[in-house]
Amino acid sequence: MKMNDFEAVIGLEVHAELKTASKIFCSCSTAFGASPNTQCCPICMGLPGALPCLNRRAVELAAMAGLALDCTVSPLCRTDRKQYFYPDLPKAYQISQAELPLCRNGFLTIKTLAGERRIGISRIHIEEDAGKLIHSEGSTLIDYNRSGIPLIEIVSEPDLHTGREAADYLRALRAVLVSCGVTDGKMQEGSLRCDVNVSVRRVGEKKLGVRTEIKNINSFVFVEKAIEYEIQRHAALLADGKEVPFETRRYDEASGKTVLMRVKERAEDYRFMKEPDLPPIYLREEEIEALRAMLPELPDARAERLVREYAIAEDDARILCSDRALADYFEAVADNCRYPRLAANLLLTDLLRRCQTDPFHSPVSAQRLSSLAALLGEGTVNSTTAKKLLQRLCEGDFDLSATVECESLGQIRDEAILKKTVLETLEELPRAVSDYKNGKTAAIKSLQGRVMARTQGRADPVMTERLLKTLLAEYEVEQHV
Amino acid sequence: MSEMIKRSLAEHRRALDGGEYTSVELTRAYLDEIDRREGVVGAYLTLNAEAALKSATEADARISKGVARGALDGIPYALKDNFCTKGLRTTCASKMLEHFIPPYDASVVTRLNDAGAILLGKLNMDEFAMGSATETSALGVTRNPIDPDRVPGGSSGGSAAAVAAYEAAFSLGSDTGGSVRQPAAFCGVLGMKPTYGAISRYGMIAMASSLDCVGLVTHTADDCGAVLSCLMGVDERDTTTVAHPDPSFKSMKKDAPLRIAVVRELLEDEAVSLEVRNSTEEAIGLLRECGFEIGEVSLPSPDAALAAYCVISAAEAASNLARYDGIRFGHCAATEKELLSLYAKGRSEGFGSEVKRRILFGTYMMTEDKRVLYYDRALEARARIRERMLQILKQYDMILTPTTPTSAFRTGGSLTPMQRRRADLCAIYASLSGLPALSVPFGHDKDGLPLAIQLIGAHFCEGLLLQTAKLFEEVR
Numbered sequence: 001m002k003m004n005d006f007e008a009v010i011g012l013e014v015h016a017e018l019k020t021a022s023k024i025f026c027s028c029s030t031a032f033g034a035s036p037n038t039q040c041c042p043i044c045m046g047l048p049g050a051l052p053c054l055n056r057r058a059v060e061l062a063a064m065a066g067l068a069l070d071c072t073v074s075p076l077c078r079t080d081r082k083q084y085f086y087p088d089l090p091k092a093y094q095i096s097q098a099e100l101p102l103c104r105n106g107f108l109t110i111k112t113l114a115g116e117r118r119i120g121i122s123r124i125h126i127e128e129d130a131g132k133l134i135h136s137e138g139s140t141l142i143d144y145n146r147s148g149i150p151l152i153e154i155v156s157e158p159d160l161h162t163g164r165e166a167a168d169y170l171r172a173l174r175a176v177l178v179s180c181g182v183t184d185g186k187m188q189e190g191s192l193r194c195d196v197n198v199s200v201r202r203v204g205e206k207k208l209g210v211r212t213e214i215k216n217i218n219s220f221v222f223v224e225k226a227i228e229y230e231i232q233r234h235a236a237l238l239a240d241g242k243e244v245p246f247e248t249r250r251y252d253e254a255s256g257k258t259v260l261m262r263v264k265e266r267a268e269d270y271r272f273m274k275e276p277d278l279p280p281i282y283l284r285e286e287e288i289e290a291l292r293a294m295l296p297e298l299p300d301a302r303a304e305r306l307v308r309e310y311a312i313a314e315d316d317a318r319i320l321c322s323d324r325a326l327a328d329y330f331e332a333v334a335d336n337c338r339y340p341r342l343a344a345n346l347l348l349t350d351l352l353r354r355c356q357t358d359p360f361h362s363p364v365s366a367q368r369l370s371s372l373a374a375l376l377g378e379g380t381v382n383s384t385t386a387k388k389l390l391q392r393l394c395e396g397d398f399d400l401s402a403t404v405e406c407e408s409l410g411q412i413r414d415e416a417i418l419k420k421t422v423l424e425t426l427e428e429l430p431r432a433v434s435d436y437k438n439g440k441t442a443a444i445k446s447l448q449g450r451v452m453a454r455t456q457g458r459a460d461p462v463m464t465e466r467l468l469k470t471l472l473a474e475y476e477v478e479q480h481v
Numbered sequence: 482m483s484e485m486i487k488r489s490l491a492e493h494r495r496a497l498d499g500g501e502y503t504s505v506e507l508t509r510a511y512l513d514e515i516d517r518r519e520g521v522v523g524a525y526l527t528l529n530a531e532a533a534l535k536s537a538t539e540a541d542a543r544i545s546k547g548v549a550r551g552a553l554d555g556i557p558y559a560l561k562d563n564f565c566t567k568g569l570r571t572t573c574a575s576k577m578l579e580h581f582i583p584p585y586d587a588s589v590v591t592r593l594n595d596a597g598a599i600l601l602g603k604l605n606m607d608e609f610a611m612g613s614a615t616e617t618s619a620l621g622v623t624r625n626p627i628d629p630d631r632v633p634g635g636s637s638g639g640s641a642a643a644v645a646a647y648e649a650a651f652s653l654g655s656d657t658g659g660s661v662r663q664p665a666a667f668c669g670v671l672g673m674k675p676t677y678g679a680i681s682r683y684g685m686i687a688m689a690s691s692l693d694c695v696g697l698v699t700h701t702a703d704d705c706g707a708v709l710s711c712l713m714g715v716d717e718r719d720t721t722t723v724a725h726p727d728p729s730f731k732s733m734k735k736d737a738p739l740r741i742a743v744v745r746e747l748l749e750d751e752a753v754s755l756e757v758r759n760s761t762e763e764a765i766g767l768l769r770e771c772g773f774e775i776g777e778v779s780l781p782s783p784d785a786a787l788a789a790y791c792v793i794s795a796a797e798a799a800s801n802l803a804r805y806d807g808i809r810f811g812h813c814a815a816t817e818k819e820l821l822s823l824y825a826k827g828r829s830e831g832f833g834s835e836v837k838r839r840i841l842f843g844t845y846m847m848t849e850d851k852r853v854l855y856y857d858r859a860l861e862a863r864a865r866i867r868e869r870m871l872q873i874l875k876q877y878d879m880i881l882t883p884t885t886p887t888s889a890f891r892t893g894g895s896l897t898p899m900q901r902r903r904a905d906l907c908a909i910y911a912s913l914s915g916l917p918a919l920s921v922p923f924g925h926d927k928d929g930l931p932l933a934i935q936l937i938g939a940h941f942c943e944g945l946l947l948q949t950a951k952l953f954e955e956v957r
Contacts, residue, residue: 053718083800083803
């Protein structure tokens with residue numbers, strides 16, 4: 001089987017919880033992690049006689065998502081009942097939008113190895129989440145706290161072709177939604193979930209292959225892996241002349257494979273019905289424009305600006321802008337700093353690793369990181385010392401300049417002192433010297449390391465390297481025969 | 482029987498405020514009458530006697546201090562058993578909800594509580610409001626107080642019977658396709674279905690959401706106006722409610738003569754009995770004498786209206802009743818191990834045959850290939866009917882029809898389901914159009930059973946309907 005003979009067509013349905021304080025049709029809290037069934041009422045429990053009352057904030061956030069993704073936001077839309085029986089669905093129908101979704105015809109541009117790609121977004125609609133089944137031995141319990149949490153479903157066009165692309169799309173989508181405050185995007189808490197539709201066909205064929213739906217994947221990595229696995233599986237079936245069955249599958253994280261959930265005879269019939277308990281949703285042009293005006297700078301645009309204004313690397317800018325709080329922090333640091341590149345480096349390579357909170361929250365004030373980058377940039381301390389200082393700042397704040405002076409952490413740039421240390425080092429490591437002389441130039445690294453160790457990491461690395469090279473050239477090794 | 486229970490709400494108000502009798506005495510009088518007549522009438526499913534007397538004591542305290550809450554303070558009433566009452570069993574006359582105790586009050590119940598009205602109990606009905614004789618109730622039999630061999634009508638049969646038998650000063654029912662107007666007509670009392678959206682549906686257990694209205698049963702037009710005033714208005718819990726442009730019904734008197742449209746097709750439909758036709762003609766004659774202008778209009782085919790009503794109400798009912806799965810409340814086939822059999826067995830045991838019939842019918846109508854054929858066409862027919870009704874009500878102030886094609890029929894379910902559907906004929910036009918409609922008692926048939934006419938007005942013209950009903954009261 002040659003994979004080149006096949007191409008995959010992939011579309012994503014992404015569910016994002018909207019960041020509202022209360023649920024979509026009642027005033028219950030949306031806070032995550034409360035004891036089961038403590039955040040529900042007659043409405044979200046579907047008790048007889050209860051009626052939904054639409055949370056306007058959910059509509060606004062959904063419209064903002066649409067505007068951020070270049071969709072047309074409909075001035076008039078409706079809600080519909082999607083009807084099916086399941087214990088987590090209290091009314092036995094989900095209030096969703098079928099015919100007239102809130103947003104349509106948008107797109108999201110993603111960067112791929114092959115350049116920029118525009119991924120179509122066919123629709124965004126609002127709907128309510130269901131409760132959560134908790135299976136334990138011999139019984140199933142239901143928690144309705146999640147029932148009625150507002151969601152948007154973002155349906156992409158089938159414009160994606162690889163697992164990597166799908167994961168990139170999902171990352172970019174998340175960054176946009178989080179930056180707009182539409183969702184907190186916490187995949188581990190289920191506030192962003194992804195269903196994937198994959199089909200595979202032979203290259204050149206017009207007709208789409210039979211698709212598989214993979215439900216509820218909750219990480220970028222798993223989206224990529226699940227799709228790659230599924231493409232291989234489809235291609236293998238097709239190469240053997242077999243048909244791909246119409247199925248719903250799930251991704252098994254342990255084995256890295258997708259496993260069958262249920263075979264679909266045909267598309268499910270949800271008996272959609274216009275929701276008679278809710279009036280149509282109107283959004284006036286002024287309201288839409290007011291929401292558009294509230295949109296923050298979107299991640300891509302911001303990354304471009306950061307590259308322009310601070311001359312940082314494009315990849316760094318993109319990572320910084322994947323989290324609005326992180327980008328805000330960086331700008332606070334960089335604004336008062338003559339060395340934004342160094343600041344970005346310290347932030348991305350050292351600080352970010354220490355605080356994995358989402359959204360990003362720094363234990364080090366922007367002003368301190370700015371000062372640290374300046375000390376580094378001006379050569380007062382070298383990068384080893386800077387990293388150590390940053391680690392100490394994470395544990396507690398202190399005055400940088402005073403500490404550097406007081407603890408003599410400043411970089412050694414006195415040529416006489418350094419020369420002496422270098423010569424001592426050459427004496428100490430004759431093997432490295434002879435290796436170097438015999439053409440193994442990499443041996444200089446161990447000599448450099450030794451100099452650093454002798455100076456408790458304070459030697460100016462550039463000066464050290466220059467001195468090493470000069471002195472090595474002059475240095476005569478005693479020949480040991 | 483104590484005479485006080487026959488008085489109007491305004492007379493009760495005067496007597497209570499003037500110290501002629503207390504709310505406790507009045508409540509006891511109604512409870513005594515319930516005691517005396519329930520053996521035959523059977524209007525109530527659940528009595529709230531103890532709580533009612535406690536509320537009456539509180540009302541008396543307010544009244545004696547001169548801080549009564551208005552027209553309804555201290556006046557006893559009853560509710561169809563599909564209004565949720567906090568802590569008080571609410572069954573929809575179904576095995577499914579036989580032991581259901583709601584944790585909240587319907588918005589209308591809250592309003593009546595706040596107004597100081599005294600809840601006597603919960604009234605029998607057709608199961609989940611599906612039926613027109615109260616004979617589909619799984620929990621009790623209600624008889625027509627005028628003639629116990631006759632049905633009280635339905636689905637709000639208990640509501641009409643309780644008021645007709647003086648077992649409550651007024652009652653609330655629900656009207657989806659005549660469910661308040663028809664039993665009111667059968668029992669000889671006034672039945673009002675207000676404009677859709679005029680009264681909150683929150684807490685009224687849904688049958689067909691786009692048609693369901695809170696309905697009122699009273700003895701007089703003034704009584705109806707007083708209760709209506711208390712209940713109408715925007716409720717944030719029901720976003721289909723709208724503000725009533727004329728909440729005190731003041732602006733309805735006109736200088737020009739009022740114009741009444743008579744629908745010939747409805748008067749001459751084969752289902753309409755001769756006595757009903759004659760009585761309606763008599764009512765028309767009376768109005769003409771009083772200076773009304775009478776004209777004749779035509780409506781889209783009754784068959785289309787009946788079909789549209791059947792399909793839409795069943796489709797919405799099937800959807801609304803899907804939540805009775807036994808998981809969170811209601812009857813549960815708890816011994817079943819598989820989810821599907823838990824649903825199937827629980828619902829088979831909990832629902833009666835009429836409810837099942839409509840759920841099956843409504844579900845079928847919504848399946849992928851049938852939906853376009855039936856449901857979508859029913860919606861189109863509904864839009865045409867509504868358009869035509871509004872067009873007529875631009876030229877006329879009211880439409881007059883009989884409320885029902887016949888007087889109350891005999892007990893024992895002699896009618897086929899399709900015949901029973903046909904009995905909704907005159908009622909459904911107002912329901913499909915969201916218009917206010919009032920059933921006014923007028924005349925009797927040869928067996929002495931009450932007959933009634935129906936007045937349909939433009940949206941929010943309840944005042945005009947009540948004003949015209951008063952005219953009939955005066956000549957009666």
